[in-house]
Amino acid sequence: MSQNIKILPGATVCEDCTLEGDITIGGGTVIHPRVTIIAEGGPIIISEYCIIEEYATIIHKKAETQETPPKPLFIGAHNVFEVACKLESFFGHIGESNVFECRSFVGSDVKIGSGCVIGAACQLTVPQTLADNTVIWGSEHHNREALEKQPTQLLQLDFLSKVMPNYHRLRKPNIHKRLPSRPSQDTAK
Amino acid sequence: MAYLTQPDYVKYICSCGQLKPITNLYFCRHCLKIRCGFCICHEVDSHYCANCLENMPSSEARLKKNRCSSCFACPSCFHTLSTRATLARDPAGGDGKPPKKMYYLSCFNCRWTSRDVGIPDQPVASGGWPERTNPFTTRFNQLLDYYKAIAQQEKQEKLDKERKKFVTRGKYINLTDKTGLTGAMARNIAGLPSSESSSSVISNFVPSQASPDVEELPDDYHLKEIDLKQITRISQRTSCPELQPSLASRLSPRPRALCVKRSQRCRACDHNLTKPEYNPGSVKFKIELLAYYHVPEVKIISYETIKPGGTSALLLKLSNPTAHEMTVKMLQPEDVPDQEDEHKTIEKTLEKSLNLEKDISWNASFPRRPPPPNAGSVNLPAVSLTLAQRDDAAEYDDEPPGDNDDIILWRKSNKLALRLKLTTDAQAKVGSNAYFSFALQYSYRNTVPPSATVVQHSDHTLYTTLILDLGKVCE
Ligand SMILES: [Zn+2]
Ligand SMILES: [Zn+2]
Ligand SMILES: [Zn+2]
Ligand SMILES: [Zn+2]
Numbered sequence: 006m007s008q009n010i011k012i013l014p015g016a017t018v019c020e021d022c023t024l025e026g027d028i029t030i031g032g033g034t035v036i037h038p039r040v041t042i043i044a045e046g047g048p049i050i051i052s053e054y055c056i057i058e059e060y061a062t063i064i065h066k067k068a069e070t071q072e073t074p075p076k077p078l079f080i081g082a083h084n085v086f087e088v089a090c091k092l093e094s095f096f097g098h099i100g101e102s103n104v105f106e107c108r109s110f111v112g113s114d115v116k117i118g119s120g121c122v123i124g125a126a127c128q129l130t131v132p133q134t135l136a137d138n139t140v141i142w143g144s145e146h147h148n149r150e151a152l153e154k155q156p157t158q159l160l161q162l163d164f165l166s167k168v169m170p171n172y173h174r175l176r177k178p179n180i181h182k183r184l185p186s187r188p189s190q191d192t193a194k
Numbered sequence: 195m196a197y198l199t200q201p202d203y204v205k206y207i208c209s210c211g212q213l214k215p216i217t218n219l220y221f222c223r224h225c226l227k228i229r230c231g232f233c234i235c236h237e238v239d240s241h242y243c244a245n246c247l248e249n250m251p252s253s254e255a256r257l258k259k260n261r262c263s264s265c266f267a268c269p270s271c272f273h274t275l276s277t278r279a280t281l282a283r284d285p286a287g288g289d290g291k292p293p294k295k296m297y298y299l300s301c302f303n304c305r306w307t308s309r310d311v312g313i314p315d316q317p318v319a320s321g322g323w324p325e326r327t328n329p330f331t332t333r334f335n336q337l338l339d340y341y342k343a344i345a346q347q348e349k350q351e352k353l354d355k356e357r358k359k360f361v362t363r364g365k366y367i368n369l370t371d372k373t374g375l376t377g378a379m380a381r382n383i384a385g386l387p388s389s390e391s392s393s394s395v396i397s398n399f400v401p402s403q404a405s406p407d408v409e410e411l412p413d414d415y416h417l418k419e420i421d422l423k424q425i426t427r428i429s430q431r432t433s434c435p436e437l438q439p440s441l442a443s444r445l446s447p448r449p450r451a452l453c454v455k456r457s458q459r460c461r462a463c464d465h466n467l468t469k470p471e472y473n474p475g476s477v478k479f480k481i482e483l484l485a486y487y488h489v490p491e492v493k494i495i496s497y498e499t500i501k502p503g504g505t506s507a508l509l510l511k512l513s514n515p516t517a518h519e520m521t522v523k524m525l526q527p528e529d530v531p532d533q534e535d536e537h538k539t540i541e542k543t544l545e546k547s548l549n550l551e552k553d554i555s556w557n558a559s560f561p562r563r564p565p566p567p568n569a570g571s572v573n574l575p576a577v578s579l580t581l582a583q584r585d586d587a588a589e590y591d592d593e594p595p596g597d598n599d600d601i602i603l604w605r606k607s608n609k610l611a612l613r614l615k616l617t618t619d620a621q622a623k624v625g626s627n628a629y630f631s632f633a634l635q636y637s638y639r640n641t642v643p644p645s646a647t648v649v650q651h652s653d654h655t656l657y658t659t660l661i662l663d664l665g666k667v668c669e
Contacts (some may be wrong), residue, residue, distance in 0.1 A: 122305050142271060142304045149270060149442065150423040152310040 012178045017166045020174040035165045047075030052082040060089040068095045102154040120154035207659040219485035220467040222460040235459040242474035244453045261449035268301035269445035275299040328436040343395040500628040503620035514581035514608040518639040524574040525633040530657045569628040570618035575601045584608045628664040
């Protein structure tokens, strides 16, 4: 697999993680150590201001009918991937401001809108589409619709990007572009 | 042996016949019997809120309908709600005024917020949350008054009857004859409602009536597509019985239900088995007579596969939790001497004759379920084994495991590993549960004197029967 990791300025990416294939990491995104991101079926594009915590796994799966050139898996801004969650997906688009809680699993063929919460240890394996602001929780996979998107984690991102360099070796940004524009949800500041 | 997430492999037979792991059993030092949650008396000691740890007496708890006044539960998933703060911007354009802090309730489990149902944010963290009023408050109060009046009337009638009996029997002067004080006056002085008003409550009471007129269902009732996210689940409705919201938008935060601290009492002798400390923040006990501290504990180390008609080895670990040396002997369950004298001895006691409410006939009325059939038998050694007393310091000694012979695998401090042989019945069905049972005879030194006059310790020989779950019978 060809290695092509693009890290935009402002991203905090720990060295101790597995990144394979064609991956683009947006500015402001924080990737903790021990994260696994594998782009085997095509490029993975992670937008700005995402948090990907320890032992989280994101895999762009190879589809049976592979298109050429392979289509990317696009992950929107402000997504939070909590400890040991797993996302397996074909090409497609994952919205913004989603939370994948600890040990949750999202299988391929699950389409996720924006503002969704996949609760701790919830397993989504059947092909389905989650409408915007869907919250799934508990062992019985109860779901409900939230009124508004989950609040952004900008304070946490700020803290992490300050603290991480003190304790971990980081991968250096290798793309020099203009800084990503500040996101529209900048209300919590 | 008990686990949090695995089945219980070693179960003890309680004196009431229930099978429980040792961690779920109690040991009454006065009856010298194993007791379990099923055969003891549970008493409520105190009410407290598990979230804010506020303690309150039961009368106050009843007044607050057993709910905490400052904590709320999520109406959607019943988790405790947390208060979150936001900075509210002045909608009329800030005139340099600092943004005000506003608070709302939010659930960290299902992410429900008080904003979801349109409850406005509050300027103070501690609450002032709007409460939905119960539409049936007046009817509730009517019913309450009615039943109170009936209770009052019945009490009065009973009193009158007793007084009549009293009057006919003797020629004593009652209070009215002596002082001219009538019953109504006395009630008035005592601040009780007069009997006239209670009778008026009873006569004015209107019983609820069934009406033949039922509201028509809307025309699109069967045609409208249901959005499951908009309607509530049964558990969400029943968590709020007075309102029973059918729409998710009508959910409102519920005051959190209180928890209780319980103490447990032996039903046969009325002694406390456990008594927790009063402070809700403490998890310690003032009295803690758990079987785990008094009865030898048996753990399975390993065993060979159980095959019909075959023999397999079984390694067990025995430990003595008491502070006294213990002699243990293994018996077949049928060799345990019958100890069914419990009912007779208790009936004889004076306690029984004094306390009529205490009735242990329940114990006899529950037929004892026979323990599950054994898949075979354990070949037990006919020797007595001595277990040293528990010594917490011995944990740190690096003393090598002591003497061993063909039965004792090793011996260390108060623990002992045994090598036993199992004989499985030739008829045992493949795939059935492999249960094996045996009994333990153990010596027990009771350090609690039976009465203040007798100070010496007393030694007892006690029995307990265990059932081992060794998986399934294999081919
Ligand atoms: Zn007792
Ligand atoms: Zn019992
Ligand atoms: Zn409370
Ligand atoms: Zn909730």
